[in-house]
Amino acid sequence: MGTKRPTITDVARVAGVSKGAVSFALNGKPGVGAQTRERILAVAHDLGWTPSLRGRALSVSRALAVGLVIARTPETLGVDPFFASFITGIETALSERGYALMLHVVSDAQSEHESYRRLAATGRVDGVFLTDMRVDDLRPQLLDDLGLPTVVIGLSPGHGPWSSVYIDDQPGITAAVEHLVALGHRNISHVAGPAEFVHGVSRRAAWASAITDAGLTPGACITSDFSAQGGADATNQLLDLPEPPTAIVYANDLMAIAGMSTAIGRGVDIPGQLSITGFDDSPLAAYLQPALTTARTDVVGWGRAAAYRLLALVDGEKGCEIDLPSPVLVVRASTAPPCHQGTGAPLKDRRGPAPIRDRKKFR
Amino acid sequence: MGTKRPTITDVARVAGVSKGAVSFALNGKPGVGAQTRERILAVAHDLGWTPSLRGRALSVSRALAVGLVIARTPETLGVDPFFASFITGIETALSERGYALMLHVVSDAQSEHESYRRLAATGRVDGVFLTDMRVDDLRPQLLDDLGLPTVVIGLSPGHGPWSSVYIDDQPGITAAVEHLVALGHRNISHVAGPAEFVHGVSRRAAWASAITDAGLTPGACITSDFSAQGGADATNQLLDLPEPPTAIVYANDLMAIAGMSTAIGRGVDIPGQLSITGFDDSPLAAYLQPALTTARTDVVGWGRAAAYRLLALVDGEKGCEIDLPSPVLVVRASTAPPCHQGTGAPLKDRRGPAPIRDRKKFR
């Protein structure tokens, strides 16, 4: 620590060559003789030289980092399994290229915009991921204006000119509804995420059309906020209805877990009197009582694909489409035939991936 | 976007002064006349100039960013409320200073070391946070060798020469045990985190000594791994004992939730036959059935304090100690007197913060 880190100038001096030669040699580019190259590499190794990203970043006019801005409170972020997996996936792709991830966690949309502006203005990142897409989201336009390469997460390709990496969450909801219909449920409710979010409305639409497709009428739907409190409140409202549903499809696991607890607290037997499905396959889902039937998405793969895409975009390439698996339904113990079975025969035909019967059991 | 961003060279040229003058003017330093300064600022504003962090970073030999390396799988990271809050806290401090957070999520200790080496070698960060401290952790020494300023999270000051920001988690566990003892429990078990981690052994020690202090003998203790599966397994083992505990203190909420579900699945009434406490106060805790009694820590404040400390360290200052509140016990419905009440009278005296009776209820 006493002595400063060696630079290519040091290497050049010791090796008796120019800085340019050193740069070429270290980057494996042509333009330097074989034995000169070896000598340079040997000197660099002896001196313990490592490239300075600061110098390189300035020189190539790149930050060699990408950004992820998350506008969430600790409460909603801390129990959402999405970002942990997503970031893990991102990292696998970035580390291969020596890129790093700058993370900003902000509380509201206001500081979110501010955050993007700063990221762009200071040149800290070469591109960003856009998550938690909203209906009529202003951010793609903002980032366009800022000239910051952007990969949008979870917006179906038709929705705009932006580069997006998409996993359709609808098959997960559809599979849940079909699973419930096959069990004999006829009054299936939905607890939706905010209408402000794309994944909120998308899952709601999937629920409604899956039920319609089964020849049934959609049950009550309550728009909530993806939080535990919201899931609990919505569940109470549904159970207070004159004709409460026999099954509830929740838009995420957190609301489903809170909803399930609420129902149990009211003396409702699950799945005997009420079937419940979630979305996310939280690491907790399999260990609840009863274990939660829920839709699982390959979020790590999603993150990896998004990162590859963003890096390609930064390089000015188009970026190849990566096939990502659709969500699959993991059937556990929170779903069962309703106690007052409907009259219609269970449907046999189903679309989308076949449900998985989860094998994990308590020992 | 068509034209490049203006640099101070542009500003200097337009304002008809030198680059140095511009730098002084923009940084509010003395050495430039009042009206010259105003003219420079006006030009900078007109041109839409913003400082380039890449140029500045190279010039001041600083990255203007700090790093957080997390060695966890998505499964354990996604349901742990700690990091979401901690990062939120970090950001509040960093953003004031224009610093950014580089996040690395890696899977194992091997790539964790690699990660730190790269961060240091490439000069990407000016300092790092060290979390999830292990007993005989090798990382402080590594970072010392790398010359990277480090703030250790959750290591009591006596444990080494390193700068640390500490919240003692023991009062949380102690309060839980005392709460249970006051309720009349005499056979209190513990499901501990891995002995490899400091917070694993610390919480276990707190449990043991709190029980001893109450004049009781510690019940069975099972060392687990902070995961849902681990919590479930440990609970089964405890309930299979010839004399199963009437209360279990879990080292974190995730294991407590899985354990509670496991017990319920075996027909055990909670809190009637078994009381349960967690640690973390997960956003889910209040919405379970029964709601979970657990210890709450001000993790956001912890993150903020750690960031202030690290920035001070980077600046070569000592960094002031920031008083952080001890964990408090949030008493909810998962704890109650045991059904076979012990003979001893409930203890009255308690140390540490008084338990909070949580008011949140389902509407």
Next chain:
DNA sequence: TTGTAAGCGTTATCAA
């Protein structure tokens, strides 16, 4: 094939 020199955008030094 090699070496030289000019950027990249700041900050800092040092004459004037």
Next chain:
DNA sequence: TTGATAACGCTTACAA
């Protein structure tokens, strides 16, 4: 108080 000028560490176009 100014204003050139030299770092900072790297890449790269260009000349030898």
